[in-house]
Amino acid sequence: MTAKILDGKALGQKLRAGFRQRAEALAAQGTRPGLSVILVGDDAASRVYVRNKVNACAQTCFHSEQHIYPADVEVSAVLAKIAELNADPKIHGILVQLPLPRRFDAGTVLEAIAPAKDVDGFRAENVGALIQGQPCFIPCTPYGVMKFFEDAGIPLKGQEAVVVGRSNIVGKPMAMLLMHAGATVTVCHSQTRDLQAHCRRADILIAAVGKTGLITGAMIKPGAAVIDVGINRLADGKLCGDVDFASAREVAAFITPVPGGVGPMTITMLLANTLESAERAASA
Numbered sequence: 001m002t003a004k005i006l007d008g009k010a011l012g013q014k015l016r017a018g019f020r021q022r023a024e025a026l027a028a029q030g031t032r033p034g035l036s037v038i039l040v041g042d043d044a045a046s047r048v049y050v051r052n053k054v055n056a057c058a059q060t061c062f063h064s065e066q067h068i069y070p071a072d073v074e075v076s077a078v079l080a081k082i083a084e085l086n087a088d089p090k091i092h093g094i095l096v097q098l099p100l101p102r103r104f105d106a107g108t109v110l111e112a113i114a115p116a117k118d119v120d121g122f123r124a125e126n127v128g129a130l131i132q133g134q135p136c137f138i139p140c141t142p143y144g145v146m147k148f149f150e151d152a153g154i155p156l157k158g159q160e161a162v163v164v165g166r167s168n169i170v171g172k173p174m175a176m177l178l179m180h181a182g183a184t185v186t187v188c189h190s191q192t193r194d195l196q197a198h199c200r201r202a203d204i205l206i207a208a209v210g211k212t213g214l215i216t217g218a219m220i221k222p223g224a225a226v227i228d229v230g231i232n233r234l235a236d237g238k239l240c241g242d243v244d245f246a247s248a249r250e251v252a253a254f255i256t257p258v259p260g261g262v263g264p265m266t267i268t269m270l271l272a273n274t275l276e277s278a279e280r281a282a283s284a
């Protein structure tokens with residue numbers, strides 16, 4: 001079997017075309033969706049991600065701004081900017097790019113964002129609402145992964161899902177969304193005893209660790225849907241995921257590539273959350 005490629009660029013463009021129409025309709029009524037991105041430090045990958053987010057806003061008729069600070073900025077200056085953005089009616093979403101420099105307590109910074117503008121869905125209220133299955137901002141990467149399943153008609157009810165990685169950004173919310181969708185979910189991590197045995201049982205396999213080649217074809221159940229959330233840079237500068245694509249695609253039924261899989265969908269769902277926030281603000 002050679003897996004069908006789940007193309008995040010194509011699905012992202014399809015969804016963004018609809019968002020653009022909604023953004024234009026909202027702008028005609030006087031509200032242009034607005035996203036503000038805060039970046040602290042000079043992490044090269046973060047700079048690229050932030051630039052991609054800002055460019056996506058421009059293509060989708062959103063207002064966007066970026067606030068870039070040196071790594072040694074006072075924490076209070078960042079908190080003051082968040083307070084200013086919380087009160088700014090042009091801004092419907094605030095995103096603080098992670099990771100922050102070690103000096104920062106990420107929890108304190110994220111909790112400073114107004115809940116109504118927490119388009120990353122990282123605040124405790126949003127996490128709690130997600131666990132309870134209540135409407136909330138769904139963290140963008142797992143939200144994008146769910147869109148792949150929806151678009152490709154991949155069933156989740158009663159399926160065995162294995163999430164490798166337990167981060168707050170991906171692993172934990174991903175497990176919750178799959179559970180709500182009716183999958184039986186296992187979360188594997190660095191202390192898991194027999195990763196291969198768990199992965200081999202998975203109808204749905206999500207790799208979200210950040211380790212090149214962690215998942216090989218031998219670890220995949222024939223016919224599985226394999227979603228690669230990893231973005232790793234090789235010595236030659238090329239990007240690759242956590243899944244060994246060449247061997248995995250011979251076993252899986254569906255697979256996401258890196259780049260061009262989950263990455264574009266994360267940005268697409270950031271636009272979705274910002275648009276939803278703007279629509280809520282306009283109808284308030």
Ligand code: GUN
Nearest residue numbers: 095096097098099120140
């Ligand atoms: N760093 C890596 N992924 C993300 C994300 O989805 N949101 C933010 N804010 N930072 C990230």
